[in-house]
Amino acid sequence: MTAPVSAPHSRTSSIAWYAEVALPGVAVGAVAGLFAAGVAALAGLPAALALTIAASLGGPLALFGGAYCVLLATGRFRVGTVAPVALYWMVCFPLARLIEEFAAAQVLGNRTVLGEPLWSFLVFQAMLSVGFAIGFLWLHERLAPHWLMRIRPRNPVAADLAERYLEHMNTMVRRRPSAAAARRRSST
Amino acid sequence: MDSSDVNTGGTPTQGVPPQPQPQPQQPLIPAQRGAEPSGADAQGAPTASEERVWRAGRLEPMPIRPLPKAPPSIHILGPTVFLVALGVGMGESYMWPRLVLIFGPEIRWLFLIGVSLQAVVMLEMSRYAMATGESIFFGAARVFKPLMWFFFITAILVYIWPGHLSAGASALERVTGIPWQASAVTGMLLVGVVFTLAKVIYSLLENVLSICIGVLVVGTSVVAALVGNLADLSSTITGMFAFGYLPEEAVSPIWFPILVGSIAFAGPSGMQQMWYTLHLRDKGAGMGAHIPRIRGLRHADDQESMPSRGFMFDTENPDEMAKWKGWRRWVTFDALVLFWGITMLVTISFTVLAQASARLDPGVTTVIRDGERDAALDAMAGSFAAAGSPIFGTVFFCFIALIGLNATLGLFDSFSRGQADMTYFFVPGAKRFSISKLYGFFLWGLIAFGIGILLFGPADGPAAILDVLAFLSTFAMGAYCVVLLLVNNLTLPKPIRPGLIPNAIIGFAAVFYLGMLFYSLFAFGVVVS
Numbered sequence: 001m002t003a004p005v006s007a008p009h010s011r012t013s014s015i016a017w018y019a020e021v022a023l024p025g026v027a028v029g030a031v032a033g034l035f036a037a038g039v040a041a042l043a044g045l046p047a048a049l050a051l052t053i054a055a056s057l058g059g060p061l062a063l064f065g066g067a068y069c070v071l072l073a074t075g076r077f078r079v080g081t082v083a084p085v086a087l088y089w090m091v092c093f094p095l096a097r098l099i100e101e102f103a104a105a106q107v108l109g110n111r112t113v114l115g116e117p118l119w120s121f122l123v124f125q126a127m128l129s130v131g132f133a134i135g136f137l138w139l140h141e142r143l144a145p146h147w148l149m150r151i152r153p154r155n156p157v158a159a160d161l162a163e164r165y166l167e168h169m170n171t172m173v174r175r176r177p178s179a180a181a182a183r184r185r186s187s188t
Numbered sequence: 189m190d191s192s193d194v195n196t197g198g199t200p201t202q203g204v205p206p207q208p209q210p211q212p213q214q215p216l217i218p219a220q221r222g223a224e225p226s227g228a229d230a231q232g233a234p235t236a237s238e239e240r241v242w243r244a245g246r247l248e249p250m251p252i253r254p255l256p257k258a259p260p261s262i263h264i265l266g267p268t269v270f271l272v273a274l275g276v277g278m279g280e281s282y283m284w285p286r287l288v289l290i291f292g293p294e295i296r297w298l299f300l301i302g303v304s305l306q307a308v309v310m311l312e313m314s315r316y317a318m319a320t321g322e323s324i325f326f327g328a329a330r331v332f333k334p335l336m337w338f339f340f341i342t343a344i345l346v347y348i349w350p351g352h353l354s355a356g357a358s359a360l361e362r363v364t365g366i367p368w369q370a371s372a373v374t375g376m377l378l379v380g381v382v383f384t385l386a387k388v389i390y391s392l393l394e395n396v397l398s399i400c401i402g403v404l405v406v407g408t409s410v411v412a413a414l415v416g417n418l419a420d421l422s423s424t425i426t427g428m429f430a431f432g433y434l435p436e437e438a439v440s441p442i443w444f445p446i447l448v449g450s451i452a453f454a455g456p457s458g459m460q461q462m463w464y465t466l467h468l469r470d471k472g473a474g475m476g477a478h479i480p481r482i483r484g485l486r487h488a489d490d491q492e493s494m495p496s497r498g499f500m501f502d503t504e505n506p507d508e509m510a511k512w513k514g515w516r517r518w519v520t521f522d523a524l525v526l527f528w529g530i531t532m533l534v535t536i537s538f539t540v541l542a543q544a545s546a547r548l549d550p551g552v553t554t555v556i557r558d559g560e561r562d563a564a565l566d567a568m569a570g571s572f573a574a575a576g577s578p579i580f581g582t583v584f585f586c587f588i589a590l591i592g593l594n595a596t597l598g599l600f601d602s603f604s605r606g607q608a609d610m611t612y613f614f615v616p617g618a619k620r621f622s623i624s625k626l627y628g629f630f631l632w633g634l635i636a637f638g639i640g641i642l643l644f645g646p647a648d649g650p651a652a653i654l655d656v657l658a659f660l661s662t663f664a665m666g667a668y669c670v671v672l673l674l675v676n677n678l679t680l681p682k683p684i685r686p687g688l689i690p691n692a693i694i695g696f697a698a699v700f701y702l703g704m705l706f707y708s709l710f711a712f713g714v715v716v717s
Contacts, residue, residue, distance in 0.1 A: 134530060
């Protein structure tokens, strides 16, 4: 699959289109960071620490989430597939957590960033990333199609991706003409 | 019961001497041999006068219709969301982490068995529903009608009590301070109004539950990643393979019934697997595509007329069988990757949380060991909070509240769906109401009763019958395994009946659930806890 935008549009408009397409992934990543920060705040942790978690975890997760959408739009990922997304987050999720640990250590004034060896930390985060990946995809697949349908009149990148979602949904759709006709014939 | 008698125009062929027949244009299902194929076109479509049918039991035969083409097997959204929403509940978030704290992570091999059995049950439940577009309740009635009435009554006895709401609403009260009765009653009314206004209830609910489950899965992963470590995760995972580990204390009168309940509640419990067949139908899986979907009360009059029975596809047509295999791949992905995987992921995250708290404060286990269910919920959250950071306790209650919301939405819909289905097809005179109206009737009946009980009565039901309800809930699981064996092996055409291995696993599941239940009852005088 090739990148959908090959027309001689300006570089700025092309970046804007991809940025717009990236929003659902950004939103899911940001929600994950805000969820962690919200729980921290409810639990009575210092506001500075909660804000640090929101920014240093939510920020990278949002960035990686957005990058996923761009990769999807450029055809590097197929719509709705699980395994490539799991591999993607197996790299990105530990990285986001590492950034968060570093930021939290700075805010708390700790000299050591991690309480365990780096390899152990990364392996643990990579294993939990599978859960995160499925949750991310689950939420993304709910948000992205609605968003893409909304922006596709003004955004060719979104139009191309929306088209792929429609193809995907067509194969999932339950009401086929033959089935509906047969049902009408047989209804009691 | 004769499950292989197929005739034309619904006229039984039993006892009729075989007549020379013209060669049909398309292969017919096995029992159609010898029957008059005229009146059916090349695709098995009926004419006004005669049509090809599949006869299963003494109920109305199923006309032959084309099987829709299966969607790609790799997908992320489907009816599994209902099973995950109903299945990821107290068992995964509370009961199993508690057992791990008390007996060690090695006890999780029983959870592995419980969830794996449920995944196979899910696959076998889907077989009948996808082949016919009928619910498993209808299938049970085709075998022996009282079987279906048993489930009709059990559903009312077990699920009419709003006890499942109280844990979630209480957790919300701990976090927000809102009195739990207020949030529970408001929640119920909100569910009723939203479901009433919905055009197609299934679509709305699939969207809402997907968002909730997505947040739950993302949230548990992130929080477990924040507080756990590799050692917690390693012991959680390796514990799943310590087959045969059963400490002496686990078979004591106190803990064995709890263990039985925890195994039964690993994944969807009670009748939730049976309701899944109705969600498959509304999703349009397999022959469910031929059945109209349930609408909200406000749009009930827009519903297409509901056939009085399901349909069968031509199982001797290789093209149809190829499509059937596609549907089996589709539902297998649902069962193994989405249901099994997500249930496992959520419970691993919760167990990592529990292990992290125990690592920080070894006294946690002592506090948890002594509590009753509600007290133990407090104790668990309290001890989480004491173990290093208040974050644990709040996290625990946040997740319990979210799980309570999922369970409420899922149960209200599933109960109403199941009861409406049985009422519509088997209560005389009920067909003059549409199934959507019957759904609305059961939904609002459940809400009205629930509000009354929450305000004036015991949420879990009268204390005197609690044990009976707990017994019935687990008994239903053993019973539906037996029903599943009967329905799949007696009412389906041979080419699509389950093989030896699925039958053996479902048979084992029946013995497993019923055996442990009755052992618990007779050895300790206690049903599941």
